Amino acid sequence: MEELKDKGMSSASxxxxxxxxxxxxxxDKKITLAYEGExxxxxxxxxxxxxxxxxxxLEENGKIKKKVxxxxxxxxxxxxxxxxxxxxxxxxxxxxxxxKTGLFLIGSDKNEYFITSGNGIANENIPSLKEMIDKINSLxxxxxxxxxxxxxRETAISDKGGAGLGFIDIARKTxxxxxxxxxxxxxKNSFFLLKTSISRxxxx
Amino acid sequence: MEPLIINKTEDTPAVHLDKAAGIFExxxxxxxxxxxxxxxxxxxxITAYGEGANESSxxxxxxxxxxxxxxxxxxxxxxxxxxxxxxxxxxxxxxxYEEDDEDMQEAGEEYADIVEVPFTFIEx
Numbered sequence: 001m002e003e004l005k006d007k008g009m010s011s012a013s014x015x016x017x018x019x020x021x022x023x024x025x026x027x028d029k030k031i032t033l034a035y036e037g038e039x040x041x042x043x044x045x046x047x048x049x050x051x052x053x054x055x056x057x058l059e060e061n062g063k064i065k066k067k068v069x070x071x072x073x074x075x076x077x078x079x080x081x082x083x084x085x086x087x088x089x090x091x092x093x094x095x096x097x098x099x100k101t102g103l104f105l106i107g108s109d110k111n112e113y114f115i116t117s118g119n120g121i122a123n124e125n126i127p128s129l130k131e132m133i134d135k136i137n138s139l140x141x142x143x144x145x146x147x148x149x150x151x152x153r154e155t156a157i158s159d160k161g162g163a164g165l166g167f168i169d170i171a172r173k174t175x176x177x178x179x180x181x182x183x184x185x186x187x188k189n190s191f192f193l194l195k196t197s198i199s200r201x202x203x204x
Numbered sequence: 205m206e207p208l209i210i211n212k213t214e215d216t217p218a219v220h221l222d223k224a225a226g227i228f229e230x231x232x233x234x235x236x237x238x239x240x241x242x243x244x245x246x247x248x249x250i251t252a253y254g255e256g257a258n259e260s261s262x263x264x265x266x267x268x269x270x271x272x273x274x275x276x277x278x279x280x281x282x283x284x285x286x287x288x289x290x291x292x293x294x295x296x297x298x299x300x301y302e303e304d305d306e307d308m309q310e311a312g313e314e315y316a317d318i319v320e321v322p323f324t325f326i327e328x
Binding site: 041044045049062063066067069070073074077080094095097098145148149152153155156157161162163165166169173 | 214215235236237238239240241269271272273275276277279302303304305306307314317318
């Protein structure tokens with residue numbers, strides 16, 4: 001009995017220790033929102049309106065606010081449209097609403113806002129995604145503008161409701177390279193991380 | 205011809221298309237998950253309008269935000285209007301953007317560069 005109680009106590013305190021560490025890490029990395037779970041249109045709307053309110057409170061510059069909003073929408077909709085998610089709760093059906101599991105973080109320091117999204121990806125889909133992001137990162141703003149124009153004319157809305165313009169648009173709006181990482185999960189799947197930064201000084 | 209009036213929501217724009225009143229306006233935000241189904245009735249209306257369009261019509265865009273999927277759809281709408289314009293109807297686009305919203309201004313300028321329809325720009 002005593003033993004069990006001790007065990008309960010120690011696992012509870014271990015958990016509490018984890019929460020304290022987790023909290024400290026969030027504060028240390030200046031993360032104001034961390035989410036892991038189902039990403040849907042409802043979540044996209046909730047997170048974007050919450051962030052808008054926070055930025056309003058901070059009296060953030062209107063241009064920067066719009067950029068943050070824009071990148072958030074594209075990142076969250078990227079997850080719900082493009083994540084490779086084989087779980088039972090996932091949905092690729094637009095009529096019923098898209099549901100995919102993903103990770104979403106937003107944080108800021110005095111120089112920038114950073115938005116990180118993460119989602120599962122089948123290993124076979126990595127090369128084409130990597131090639132696309134590398135290409136976008138290699139272009140300057142004029143070249144991105146040109147590519148955006150070409151793609152917008154050529155593209156058609158996919159069965160998932162996307163236009164294939166998200167990454168180009170994020171790169172244009174933020175003016176910074178897209179940082180990414182593929183973390184292997186098993187021999188078929190990886191976890192795709194994308195980090196975007198929006199300078200708080202880009203208003204001028 | 206019946207007007208098409210759609211109220212705005214958190215993720216879809218207000219749409220006011222009224223041939224008799226000569227009002228053709230899109231305003232607000234556009235980031236629906238399913239752009240195709242939201243915009244389907246709008247394309248239907250514009251196609252029908254093309255059958256007997258007014259001699260001149262001014263299409264007003266007062267968008268405050270749209271996602272990339274919507275940006276493609278807006279181009280498709282503008283290209284439909286371009287066809288009307290080529291068929292001899294006088295079509296103009298009035299593109300509004302909020303004060304200092306250079307991204308929205310630039311988006312309009314890029315559309316103006318792609319479609320052969322006269323644009324005017326208004327900073328609200």
